[in-house]
Structures are given as structure tokens and as C-alpha cells.
Amino acid sequence: MSDxxxxxxxxxxxxxxxxxQVIRDLVAETHVAPSQxxxxxxxxxxxxxxxxxxxxxxxxxxxxxxxxxxxxxDLELGIRSVLLFGRPDxxxxxxxxxxxxxxxxxxxxxxxxxxxxxFGDDLIVMTDVCLCAYTDHxxxxxxxDGYVVNDASLAPLVQTALSHAEAGxxxxxxxxxxxxxxxxxxxxxxxxxxxxxxxxxxxAKYASGYYGPFRDAADSAPSQGDRQSYQxxxxxxxxxxxxxxxxxxxxxxxxxxxxxxxxLDVIQAVRSTSTLPLSAYNVSGEYAAVKAAAxxxxxxxARVVRENLMAIRRAGADQIxxxxxxxxxxxGWL
Ligand code: PBG
Ligand code: ZN
Numbered sequence: 001m002s003d004x005x006x007x008x009x010x011x012x013x014x015x016x017x018x019x020x021q022v023i024r025d026l027v028a029e030t031h032v033a034p035s036q037x038x039x040x041x042x043x044x045x046x047x048x049x050x051x052x053x054x055x056x057x058x059x060x061x062x063x064x065x066x067x068x069x070x071x072x073x074d075l076e077l078g079i080r081s082v083l084l085f086g087r088p089d090x091x092x093x094x095x096x097x098x099x100x101x102x103x104x105x106x107x108x109x110x111x112x113x114x115x116x117x118x119f120g121d122d123l124i125v126m127t128d129v130c131l132c133a134y135t136d137h138x139x140x141x142x143x144x145d146g147y148v149v150n151d152a153s154l155a156p157l158v159q160t161a162l163s164h165a166e167a168g169x170x171x172x173x174x175x176x177x178x179x180x181x182x183x184x185x186x187x188x189x190x191x192x193x194x195x196x197x198x199x200x201x202x203x204a205k206y207a208s209g210y211y212g213p214f215r216d217a218a219d220s221a222p223s224q225g226d227r228q229s230y231q232x233x234x235x236x237x238x239x240x241x242x243x244x245x246x247x248x249x250x251x252x253x254x255x256x257x258x259x260x261x262x263x264l265d266v267i268q269a270v271r272s273t274s275t276l277p278l279s280a281y282n283v284s285g286e287y288a289a290v291k292a293a294a295x296x297x298x299x300x301x302a303r304v305v306r307e308n309l310m311a312i313r314r315a316g317a318d319q320i321x322x323x324x325x326x327x328x329x330x331x332g333w334l
Contacts (some may be wrong), residue, residue, distance in 0.1 A: 018136040031281055037325040038125075038126065038279065042217055043067055045089040045107040055213035056284055057291045059323050061087075064111055068118055077329045081124040082115070083173065083321055084108050085218055087133045097142060097156055099132035102163040112167040116208045118291070126197030126200060127164040129157055129185070130222040140176040140230065148230055152177045158188035163188055171198035177205050177230040180273070184249035189318045200279065201252035204240035204266055207231035210285030212260045224291050240266045241273050248274055249275045257317070259283040261308060264315040271316025280317035282308065287323040309334070 002148050017027050018100070042061040044051065049063035062070060071082060085110035088100035096234045100106060108127055115125050131153070132140045135164060141153030153176065161172045172189075174181050182201050189197050207228045215221040232239060244255050257267045258281035294301035312320050328334055 012213070017222075030310050032100050032309045032313050032320070032328075033323070034329050034334075035080060036313075036319050037079050037329075038083050038124075038319055038321040039074060039079050039080040039325045040128075040321060040323060041067055041070070041084055041111075043084055043086045043107040043111045045087075045110075053213065053217040054286050055216060057295065058327065059217075059287075061217060064107070064114055067111055068114060071115060071119070071123065072333060074326060075122060077120065077326065079325055079329070080122065081126060083126045083128060084111055085108070085133070086111070087127045087219060094134055094136040096136055098131035099156070101131050101134040101156065102159040102161060104166065106163070109167040110165055112164060112169050115238040116168040116170075124170045125168065126173050126198075127169045127245045129161045129164065129174040130220075130224070131156060131160070131170050132176075133218045137223050139218055139225075140227065141178055143191065146225070150178050150180070150230075154181055154184040157181050158184050159186045162188055162192055162194070165192070165194040165197045169197060171200050171254075173200040175205060175258075177202065177227075177232070178249070179246075182247045182252050186251035198253045199251060200254040200256060201247035202243040202258055202281075203247040203252065203255040204263070205256070206234050206260045206263065208234065208259050208285070209264075209284070210262070210283045212285050213288045214284035234262070237266050237269055241269060244270045244274055246265060248276060252276065254279060254319075256281055256321075259286055260312045260320070260323075261286050264311060267312065267317050269314040277318045279319040279321055280312045280315070282312060282322040282324065283318055284323065290324075294334060301327075302331055306333045 017023055044061045044063045046063045047065045050066055053059050092100035112125050130140050132138055137143050139148050139333040141148040157176055164172050254277040256279040257263055257270055260280040260282045271278050290304055293299040305328055
């Protein structure tokens with residue numbers, strides 16, 4: 001190779017494959033397709049509610065009726081998977097154990113039921129399994145003496161996953177980061193006859209400043225302390241492989257790395273050590289940062305979103321959980 005270049009300069013020209021759009025498309029290594037998108041939704045209990053999220057322009061919390069409409073029009077764009085987040089009904093209160101998380105008539109449970117009866121197998125309904133939007137302290141597990149205890153947090157998480165499965169969820173995605181919750185949830189689902197419900201593990205979820213806008217929207221910020229005793233430390237990548245391996249052994253069907261853009265190395269590492277489908281969560285703060293810069297005219301949104309989505313796929317993610325999906329498809333940015 002080096003010989004060739006030295007003796008015959010000009011023979012090797014990588015630019016030949018960049019000459020025009022058709023050639024570039026022909027040799028492109030990476031593609032993003034609508035079928036690879038999973039779109040998050042914040043579900044409100046009230047039927048007609050629409051509450052825009054100020055730090056996430058273009059995204060709103062939606063009541064059930066509006067959610068059905070939004071998902072219906074997204075389906076026409078080719079978006080076939082959703083990830084549901086909820087909050088307690090107005091009548092329900094946040095409690096120490098977050099019991100509103102597994103109310104059979106909670107917003108997520110009702111939305112799951114409605115979406116599946118409306119769209120059936122055309123739509124994959126995934127649900128986020130966590131307690132933080134439902135606990136009065138805002139942590140993802142049970143708090144004892146100021147510490148988020150692990151094992152006592154498993155039962156309520158299993159209950160929550162079960163309530164989503166009962167409502168018809170195709171997949172449940174635990175985001176709490178307690179140890180052993182994948183095994184506990186798998187066993188709980190199987191014992192209740194939900195052996196076909198898919199388990200998408202937030203395998204490597206980092207304690208991140210990029211969750212800020214989401215926490216405002218979901219009203220799920222911890223009232224005291226932070227999540228560093230259960231979410232991962234951003235300095236660690238090998239640990240992500242241990243987390244992924246454990247979740248796989250415990251019965252996860254799919255793995256997730258979160259956030260995405262500051263963790264592309266982690267996506268690549270997990271991709272090269274596991275054969276399970278791998279999702280990456282392009283989180284709220286990553287979305288907000290692009291939107292804010294674009295609104296100021298500092299970045300070209302179409303180009304930057306395309307670049308970010310390609311980077312996530314290039315790193316090795318099979319699915320992308322992203323708030324950009326609708327704009328990207330409509331705008332022809334892919
Ligand atoms: C809570 C949860 C968070 C996100 C998804 N589930 C926030 C957190 O851990 O504090 C973040 C999603 C986003 O920022 O888009 N378990
Ligand atoms: Zn949580």
C-alpha cells in the first residue's frame with residue numbers, strides 16, 4: 001500500500017467514490033431507517049391534555065386521545081415503535097414506594113391498552129419501567145436511611161413491569177439500574193404467563209447531566225441526593241461490558257446504552273461483545289442542545305441531526321430511541 005502511493009502518486013484516489021451523490025449513496029456504509037426508530041412519549045392521564053415541554057421544542061406531554069392521534073400519524077411516517085413514560089394520575093399521590101407506578105388504571109397502563117387495541121401488531125409498545133416519577137423522593141428505587149436499597153426495590157419494579165404486561169405491552173424496559181432486576185422481572189413475567197413479553201434492558205445507563213429536560217418533563221428529579229449510587233459513572237467503559245453481560249445472563253432480549261452521543265465508544269464496545277440487538281438512547285439533553293443551537297441559527301439542524309443519528313448507528317446501535325425521529329423523516333434528513 002505505502003509502496004503503491006510512493007511510486008505512483010495519483011493512482012489511489014479515495015475521492016473517486018465521493019464524486020456525486022449516487023456514488024456516495026452506492027458506497028455508504030451506514031443507513032438510518034424509520035423502522036429503527038423508537039419514539040418516546042410522555043403520557044398524561046387526562047384525555048385531551050397537551051403540555052409542551054419548554055426545554056424540548058416540538059415535544060409535548062400528551063393525554064391519551066392526543067397520544068393515539070400522534071402515534072397514528074407517526075405510523076404513517078413509518079415509525080412503528082414507541083416507548084411510554086408516565087406520571088401518576090391526578091388523584092394518585094407520589095408515595096415512598098411509588099405504588100402508582102403499577103396502578104392498573106395508570107396513564108401508561110391505559111395508554112398501552114388503547115394503543116394496542118387501536119393499532120395491534122402494526123405497533124410495538126414498549127414501556128419504561130421505573131419508580132422515579134411515582135416516588136415522593138424522586139429516586140428510582142426504595143430509599144432507606146438516605147440510601148436507595150437494591151433488593152427491596154425489586155418487588156415494586158416487578159409489579160410495575162407486570163402491570164404493563166397485563167395492559168398488553170410488547171416490551172418492558174427497566175431504567176432503574178438496580179442489580180438483579182432483569183432476572184427478577186423475567187421470572188415475574190414468566191410466572192404470570194408473559195413469557196413472550198420482550199425485556200429491553202437499560203444495560204449501561206450513565207448518571208448524566210443530559211437527562212435534565214426529561215426530569216423537568218417527567219417531574220422525576222430526586223428531591224435529595226443524586227443517582228450516582230445506582231447509575232453508572234461516566235469514567236467507566238469496561239464496567240458497561242460487565243453490566244451488559246449480566247443483563248444478558250439474566251435474560252435480557254435487547255440491550256441499551258444511554259445516553260448515546262457522549263458514549264459512542266460504549267455503544268461500539270457493547271456491540272462488539274454481545275450479539276443481542278442493541279439500542280441507544282439519544283436523550284432529552286442531547287435533543288435540547290441541538291434544538292437550542294438551531295433556534296439561534298448556530299447550527300443547521302438537518303445536517304447535525306443526520307450526523308448525530310448516523311454516528312449512533314455507525315458506532316453499532318441497531319435501534320435509536322430519539323425525539324428527532326418525526327422531524328428527521330418529515331424533513332428528509334436521513
Ligand atoms: C428515569 C429515566 C430517565 C430517563 C429515562 N428514564 C432520567 C433519569 O434517569 O433521571 C432519561 C430520558 C431522557 O433524558 O431523554 N428512570
Ligand atoms: Zn427512574
